[in-house]
Amino acid sequence: MGAVGAIFQKELRVEFRNKQTIVTYLLLAFLILTSFRFAFSSFDKTPTAIAAPVLWIPIFFAGMFSMTPIYKREVDESTKEGLLLAPIPHSAVYVGKLLASLLVVFGLELFTLMLFFVFFPFDLPDMAALMTVLVLGTLGFVALGSIISAISSQLSQAGVMLMVLTIPVLLFTVVLSAVSATSEIFGGAGLADVGNEVRFLAVFALVFIATGYLLMDFILEA
Amino acid sequence: MSTVVLEARRLVKSFGRNQVLRGVDLSISSGDRYFLFGPNGAGKTTLVKLLTGLMKPDSGEVRLFGEPLEGEALAIRARIGFLSHEPYLYGELTAMENLDFFGQLYDVPNRAERSKALLKEVGLFARSHDRVATFSRGMKQRLGLARAILHEPDLVVLDEPYTGLDIRATATLERLIREKSAKGTAFLAITHDLAQGLEMATRAGILSGGRLVLENDSSGWDEFSERYLDVMGGGP
Numbered sequence: 001m002g003a004v005g006a007i008f009q010k011e012l013r014v015e016f017r018n019k020q021t022i023v024t025y026l027l028l029a030f031l032i033l034t035s036f037r038f039a040f041s042s043f044d045k046t047p048t049a050i051a052a053p054v055l056w057i058p059i060f061f062a063g064m065f066s067m068t069p070i071y072k073r074e075v076d077e078s079t080k081e082g083l084l085l086a087p088i089p090h091s092a093v094y095v096g097k098l099l100a101s102l103l104v105v106f107g108l109e110l111f112t113l114m115l116f117f118v119f120f121p122f123d124l125p126d127m128a129a130l131m132t133v134l135v136l137g138t139l140g141f142v143a144l145g146s147i148i149s150a151i152s153s154q155l156s157q158a159g160v161m162l163m164v165l166t167i168p169v170l171l172f173t174v175v176l177s178a179v180s181a182t183s184e185i186f187g188g189a190g191l192a193d194v195g196n197e198v199r200f201l202a203v204f205a206l207v208f209i210a211t212g213y214l215l216m217d218f219i220l221e222a
Numbered sequence: 223m224s225t226v227v228l229e230a231r232r233l234v235k236s237f238g239r240n241q242v243l244r245g246v247d248l249s250i251s252s253g254d255r256y257f258l259f260g261p262n263g264a265g266k267t268t269l270v271k272l273l274t275g276l277m278k279p280d281s282g283e284v285r286l287f288g289e290p291l292e293g294e295a296l297a298i299r300a301r302i303g304f305l306s307h308e309p310y311l312y313g314e315l316t317a318m319e320n321l322d323f324f325g326q327l328y329d330v331p332n333r334a335e336r337s338k339a340l341l342k343e344v345g346l347f348a349r350s351h352d353r354v355a356t357f358s359r360g361m362k363q364r365l366g367l368a369r370a371i372l373h374e375p376d377l378v379v380l381d382e383p384y385t386g387l388d389i390r391a392t393a394t395l396e397r398l399i400r401e402k403s404a405k406g407t408a409f410l411a412i413t414h415d416l417a418q419g420l421e422m423a424t425r426a427g428i429l430s431g432g433r434l435v436l437e438n439d440s441s442g443w444d445e446f447s448e449r450y451l452d453v454m455g456g457g458p
Contacts, residue, residue, distance in 0.1 A: 006326035010312065010319075017314040017353075081276055082310030082369075086327040087300035217294075 003088035007096025011070065015104055022108070025065050029058035029112045037119040052182035055116050056175070059134075060141070062108040064166070067145040070097050071153035080153075084220060094216040098146050098209070105138055122186065129191040130182065136201035137178035143208035144169060150212075150219045177201050224251040226288070227377050227408040228273060233282035235268055242268045244432035245282070250425075252376065252406045255399060257419040259412075260429035261454055266412045267306075269429065270381050273410070274304055287376065300328060303375035307385040309366025313355030317346055317365050320354060321372055328373035340368040344394055359386035367395060371402065378402065380411040384418060396422055416450055428453055 015021060036054045040047075074080040083093055113134070117124075148165045181197035191198065228250040235243040242265040250256045260266050271277035273284055275291050275298070284291040286298045304310075311320050318337055325333035341347040344364040354362060363386050370378060383395060399409055399422060413419045420426060420443050427437040428446075430453045438446045 002329065003327055006323055010315070010323050013319065014312060014314040077311075077313060078308035079310050079312060081304075081306070081308070082324070083327075084276060085274060085299060085302065085304050085310075086324070087296040087329075088327050089294060089296070 003092040004096045011100030048186040051186045052179045067149045071150040090216045125185045126190045133181045139205035140174045147212045229285040233279045255409045255424045257423035257426045264429045301376045303370035303378040305370040306381035309362045318350040377408045
């Protein structure tokens with residue numbers, strides 16, 4: 001746990017001192033949500049069908065922005081070899097970085113959620129169900145993104161590669177399930193009504209967390 | 223009594239069709255200050271990467287502290303310190319935070335005290351809480367040296383350690399190398415500076431064309447220097 005904790009703490013320090021990702025994301029989330037607010041200003045109530053994508057778009061951007069640099073930074077600063085030489089399992093690097101990314105994305109998600117409810121006056125949905133879908137969707141999304149970020153970190157166009165490789169997988173898995181479950185929840189459904197989507201998101205997250213954990217040796221040493 | 227710290231046998235490494243190392247044998251014992259010279263492209267950095275486990279050989283074997291360097295080899299890695307021309311430091315962290323981070327990875331006891339002592343030794347104590355991104359090249363290299371010896375390794379590998387160092391920093395590096403080697407730490411260093419290297423070395427080798435073409439100890443520096451000039455194309 002010592003190495004994981006050290007990497008987790010280091011990642012957060014670097015992230016918050018750099019500020020670039022977080023500030024860019026906060027401005028982007030604000031811009032996206034205000035744009036949609038203006039677009040739907042003629043509606044008395046935001047239609048539930050578009051509410052879910054409006055909420056998830058900034059969240060997916062948050063993930064993309066925060067994941068691109070987590071391994072790329074080690075390559076750019078030439079610190080990757082320092083990590084590989086340390087007497088720690090490479091899986092500790094993966095877990096530490098994954099946890100730090102999750103915390104950052106969850107924090108940005110919370111900001112987005114609050115902004116969303118300020119801009120779009122909804123009757124509050126089943127918050128337990130909504131939070132479950134958000135947490136599981138984010139877990140899967142960040143776990144997959146983290147693996148692809150590590151793979152693409154050696155490439156000069158790492159950010160572009162991350163999007164190109166991640167989006168097709170996400171689109172038909174996490175995006176589809178998370179957006180459809182969120183849409184149902186905004187329409188009045190509870191946790192039991194979105195059981196299939198929740199189970200799928202949980203399995204997806206588990207599969208990619210385990211994959212990253214098992215493959216990190218090969219990915220980092222490549 | 224000195225013990226064998228590092229032993230490499232018949233190391234071969236190719237990149238595509240380019241065979242960089244063609245069967246290198248090398249042995250380094252505790253207290254040795256082994257300096258490796260050679261022209262650009264001789265395979266020095268590749269050899270160092272194989273010896274530290276950063277790269278795997280196509281064939282041959284590396285043994286460190288009597289154990290084969292295979293798999294994660296965590297116990298072996300804990301006994302190696304490595305400083306390349308890149309100091310492996312995080313620009314967004316302060317000098318103290320960098321040492322604390324690596325201290326946690328290497329499970330260094332009394333991290334804070336050890337970090338402070340090293341920062342004093344490399345002349346950076348006054349800048350302990352400054353971000354490394356604001357440091358000069360030489361300061362980063364000195365901090366990189368502190369990082370490399372933070373966990374008191376038994377073998378320190380230095381790849382072009384003099385890069386970017388001013389006279390004072392060079393003196394600090396050389397003093398630390400002499401002090402540590404007197405206590406039994408083995409050093410393997412790569413440098414292009416023959417005079418500076420031989421001044422520090424107890425043993426030296428020339429790597430050329432992927433082979434170790436000459437090895438000598440301090441009793442044979444004259445012959446070594448002549449041969450080095452031949453290899454570099456500057457001989458008679």
